[in-house]
Amino acid sequence: MDYHLNSLVFNMGEAKRRKDLGLPPREKEFVLPEFNKDKVKQKVRNTLYKYPIIPFVFYGVAIVILFVGVFGVIKYYK
Numbered sequence: 001m002d003y004h005l006n007s008l009v010f011n012m013g014e015a016k017r018r019k020d021l022g023l024p025p026r027e028k029e030f031v032l033p034e035f036n037k038d039k040v041k042q043k044v045r046n047t048l049y050k051y052p053i054i055p056f057v058f059y060g061v062a063i064v065i066l067f068v069g070v071f072g073v074i075k076y077y078k
Contacts, residue, residue, distance in 0.1 A: 018025065048054060 015025065
């Protein structure tokens with residue numbers, strides 16, 4: 001009874017209360033979030049239709065990174 005009075009006065013959290021009572025930590029069920037592929041596809045398509053330059057920018061940046069990497073390796077081994 002004394003414990004319950006103290007918990008009301010100090011208002012400790014559940015983890016501390018369980019530890020004081022000698023109980024194991026509460027196990028939470030791990031639930032993966034719902035993933036809707038069709039909704040994601042639609043968002044990607046809408047974004048690409050809204051900004052049609054995105055693929056060109058992406059491929060341009062990828063090619064620049066590839067060239068910089070190749071030239072860096074060639075320069076390193078010369």
